[in-house]
Amino acid sequence: MTAPSSSDAERQRDKDRTRADILEVATREFADKGYTGARVDEIAERTSTTKRMIYYYFGGKEQLYIAVLERAYLAIRALEAEVDVEHLEPEEGIRRLAELTFDHHEAHPDFIRLVSIENIHRAEHIARSEVLAGLANPALDGLTKLLERGRAAGRFRADADPLDVHMVISSFCVFRLANRHTFAAIFGRDMLDPGRRDHHRRMLGDMLINYLTS
Amino acid sequence: MTAPSSSDAERQRDKDRTRADILEVATREFADKGYTGARVDEIAERTSTTKRMIYYYFGGKEQLYIAVLERAYLAIRALEAEVDVEHLEPEEGIRRLAELTFDHHEAHPDFIRLVSIENIHRAEHIARSEVLAGLANPALDGLTKLLERGRAAGRFRADADPLDVHMVISSFCVFRLANRHTFAAIFGRDMLDPGRRDHHRRMLGDMLINYLTS
DNA sequence: ATTAATGTACGAACTAGTGAGTTCACGTTA
DNA sequence: TAACGTGAACTCACTAGTTCGTACATTAAT
Numbered sequence A, B: 001m002t003a004p005s006s007s008d009a010e011r012q013r014d015k016d017r018t019r020a021d022i023l024e025v026a027t028r029e030f031a032d033k034g035y036t037g038a039r040v041d042e043i044a045e046r047t048s049t050t051k052r053m054i055y056y057y058f059g060g061k062e063q064l065y066i067a068v069l070e071r072a073y074l075a076i077r078a079l080e081a082e083v084d085v086e087h088l089e090p091e092e093g094i095r096r097l098a099e100l101t102f103d104h105h106e107a108h109p110d111f112i113r114l115v116s117i118e119n120i121h122r123a124e125h126i127a128r129s130e131v132l133a134g135l136a137n138p139a140l141d142g143l144t145k146l147l148e149r150g151r152a153a154g155r156f157r158a159d160a161d162p163l164d165v166h167m168v169i170s171s172f173c174v175f176r177l178a179n180r181h182t183f184a185a186i187f188g189r190d191m192l193d194p195g196r197r198d199h200h201r202r203m204l205g206d207m208l209i210n211y212l213t214s
Numbered sequence C: 001a002t003t004a005a006t007g008t009a010c011g012a013a014c015t016a017g018t019g020a021g022t023t024c025a026c027g028t029t030a
Numbered sequence D: 001t002a003a004c005g006t007g008a009a010c011t012c013a014c015t016a017g018t019t020c021g022t023a024c025a026t027t028a029a030t
Helices: A015-037 A040-046 A051-058 A061-082 A090-107 A109-120 A124-128 A138-152 A162-178 A180-187 A194-212 B015-037 B040-046 B051-058 B061-082 B090-107 B109-120 B124-128 B138-152 B162-178 B180-187 B194-212
Strands: none
Touching (some): A015 A109, A040 A061, A061 A090, A061 A138, A090 A109, A124 B180, A138 A162, A162 A180, A180 B109, A180 B124, A194 B162, B015 B051, B040 B051, B051 B061, B061 B090, B061 B124, B090 B109, B162 B194
16 A cells, blocks of 8 residues: 655655755756856756656746746745834834845845846846746835835935835845955955954944935 | 058958957957856857967967956956045045946946856956956055045044945945846836936945945 | 656757868078 | 978867757556
8 A cells, every 4th residue: 555645755756845856956056057057967966856857847947947036036025025114213124124135145145146147147037937027025115114204204314215225235235245256356355254244234234324314 | 562561451360469359259258148158159250260269369268268357357457546546535535436436337337247257156267367366456545545534534434444345335336237137127227227327326425425424 | 547747868959179281471591 | 582491370170078858668646
């Protein structure tokens, strides 16, 4: 008779598990080597299944890459949606949002690399994804509310644009990770040094508040 | 008798010209497709010479790519060295330096893309270049002097680090170009819009001065 | 028995790099 | 001054190795 739905050790014939396994391995491979540099055979080999399954479940290299992008973006969007911005003072909310981005990016180097890679490809794959093209952004909504409350209270400048603020946060958080290799090669500075990390985390908040309250 | 050293139209057998031609075409190709995506055959075809000459002059794909990187970095370093920071007020000098970076990056999209690509490759090629590894940075010297003068005059905060300031400038100027594709795909905002461009250029200076004088 | 899921082997197209020979400019010699 | 020698610049065709994708066979579940 043998166990009906294999309890744990066997894990044969498990659609979800196979898909998830492929996605996980593909994320690492694409983030590591880029879209062109990644090898389908290599991904297949690191998987517990075969190349045939990649084509069976995803269709091809490009569709697999798009699925990887979708998973990565949906993860950070879900995280952003969790921040409860309503119960925070405007200043504190801005700092909280900036630190969330700071921490998420540092904890997910694969995401940072995928975004860089996708920009090298001029976001053509995001544009081709029905899930991602025009995906709503919870962080931006929170930012908009915070800026409005801060302005209503006379504490924030009137001309601050939510998307501009988001861009400043992103540029700072993305740059220190995405460009850390050329930075290290040329200036000899390690962006991941714990002391510097804390300093930068505080510095970003300071800069934002200084700008918004000036 | 025929002209000895071909006056202009013929241009056969010209070492320098051939090398320069290859470098120019290779810069566009690498910036466009990335290191792995770039095709030596494609570069050769867009050149007025042949693939064999690429190997003759540069040795291989990787050495050609390194030569491209060296040319791009030396160009911006030369530009930075031209700024005469000594005769400017600290605030004005900071703004001038930031605007120089802002303008250079916008005028050289190939450079921005090459830097992104090189970071995806973890700066391994820069590290392999004798010219680039540890290349001195004129902009950083100017920045250091400006911060010192500003602090001595009691106008700048004492704890401002030159490399941190440089990073803020770079992150802002690089991000708005390097990540403009994903930004456009997700937020629908065009970073190259002239009005927004001017706004961002001013905004960066404001943010820096606000931070330094707080 | 039928179908979903999986594995194996293969092929057509591509890609970096090379082997081998050619052309040209120029200096040297007969 | 004309034939010759030489090395740099150049051309063409080829190869050894990849790489994405698929045809076909097989196994498990219902």
